[in-house]
Amino acid sequence: MHVCFIGDSLVLGTHDPEFCGWPGRLAAMALAVTDKELNVYNLGIRANRTNDILERWPTETARRLPQDQDCRLVFSFGGADASRPEGYPRVDAATSVSNARLIMQAAQAQYPVLWIGPTPMHKPEHNQGTAALNQGYARLARELDISYLDVFTPLSASHVYLEELQAGDGAHPGATGYRLIAELVAGWDAWRAWLR
């Protein structure tokens, strides 16, 4: 099975001292529960907004996914859209959901896809932004019949995750936070179904 993980710096694993983020940890965990040979590509890019992802995901995945094999995509984005380096979101919520629609519709037409939602942020306005995207994306996922994992809610209730955000740059956790995200995905029925 060949899987591309596509998204922003939370997918990449920015500030992960092990430099593999949650996708790498998720794949390592998967080895224990599947006989499938896993080929995993981390296509997270720091600061990537939905419009950046929309532009590059088709070519970057096509180069990596052999046409005659079992290939799947996992998307996770939104944090960069909601970030506010100039005092307002880099991508407003409506446009973000609209971009997400274009990404996910095209992706599901070609591959099995899973969608992981955005994560909590330390700064309140940034966090309100990712919370709103979490809602908008979840609604869109239901409409498109794509399996969507809300990680925002459980991570918002995790003292460890929030403390790591606060101790870091406010947007990225550390090793424990990335492990928590991996564990949420590892326990998700939709992902587990992929491993059977």
Next chain:
Amino acid sequence: MHVCFIGDSLVLGTHDPEFCGWPGRLAAMALAVTDKELNVYNLGIRANRTNDILERWPTETARRLPQDQDCRLVFSFGGADASRPEGYPRVDAATSVSNARLIMQAAQAQYPVLWIGPTPMHKPEHNQGTAALNQGYARLARELDISYLDVFTPLSASHVYLEELQAGDGAHPGATGYRLIAELVAGWDAWRAWLR
């Protein structure tokens, strides 16, 4: 510092149970000896030949490397060129070195670059192929004044590395082999200079 590691399945870390390959391990080791914030992208693709890398490295790196920051490239390839799925090399040695010239000349014109050579293979003909590329690339690197690390020679003398090849698919090591490669790069003056 932003670093893209570009190459084939040995860069990607195919069959690494930790799914980070030597670049991820190298970056984790680097944290102990540098104050620089490291942003690392693994752009290894399984089976990527030099012509594949020549075609995609400019766009994939440009998307990831912010123009106003300290950005560098590390290349490692050759194993896929020398592989012989049909009984002859997928890319003959002369063409491989010629492609390498195009890649490395263009890369060094834009970024600081380092070049890690190809690794030993279990099958004798495949191994003779990567040995020959190691020589050809080293000679080209001297001509272009690019720092080149011969990992073929020390890994060929490593019982552990060769045993992992034999126990696996003959081309890719396991966790220990990937760690050995990372250690070779970590101890290399040219890489250590980047961390100062």
